[in-house]
């Protein structure tokens with residue numbers, strides 16, 4: 001159960017803010033059926049992300065990544081946005097959320113309607129739907145390549161084909177982190193939701209926003225390594241907490 005006083009405090013911060021930036025991690029999508037890396041059980045106990053989502057391992061043997069990909073593709077493809085994604089899109093329609101910075105590759109913010117009223121979306125770790133050859137850079141759509149009858153797809157140039165997601169040990173897409181950090185300089189509030197804040201350099205975002213004077217609201221099921229930065233830490237599930245928060249913001253608190 002989320003602490004009512006803290007909810008009120010967070011709702012007041014949101015009411016007083018006009019340039020909210022949301023920073024989301026895998027935890028926002030667990031209620032949509034996509035497991036995060038840290039919580040016990042689920043996909044990642046079967047597929048250790050340090051191996052299956054490692055760029056170094058991909059370069060040695062892409063079949064490991066593609067084995068895991070088949071399961072992730074199904075989960076991501078079937079997933080629908082949950083109450084938390086929908087509430088963020090609603091706050092954008094209310095003129096409050098101006099940008100969403102996400103570590104997720106599942107496109108659920110876009111499916112929920114984020115970006116439709118002009119909020120910018122920064123996908124720090126890329127997205128699942130697009131692929132490219134890591135040797136020649138040629139781009140592909142999923143319907144152009146065969147991932148079923150081979151261990152891993154290969155480009156005409158003999159390079160490995162890989163979804164445009166950032167694996168562990170791989171650098172971020174050019175310019176996206178810089179633009180996201182720049183966005184933090186405009187923010188009067190940063191909502192951090194569903195992230196352990198363990199992954200660098202994405203986890204620089206909260207301290208940068210704080211440095212520029214934004215109020216920080218954290219929503220997470222468990223403590224993070226950066227809770228000291230938060231003006232309010234709401235311990236609870238993303239969907240339930242955001243639903244309550246949105247209701248309070250819309251009412252005359």
Ligand code: NAD
Pocket residue numbers: 024025026027028029030031034035036037038039103104105106125193194195196197198199219220221222223236237238239
């Ligand atoms: P993480 O797995 O390190 O941490 C997730 C955090 O969310 C945890 O602290 C957990 O307690 C919390 N959490 C889980 N379910 C929650 C819920 N329903 N409500 C509130 N909090 C909840 O995630 P991260 O910090 O985003 O870093 C992991 C990396 O994994 C990212 O780089 C991301 O790209 C990748 N990833 C993405 C997806 C996705 O696209 N949905 C899924 C798995 C991993």
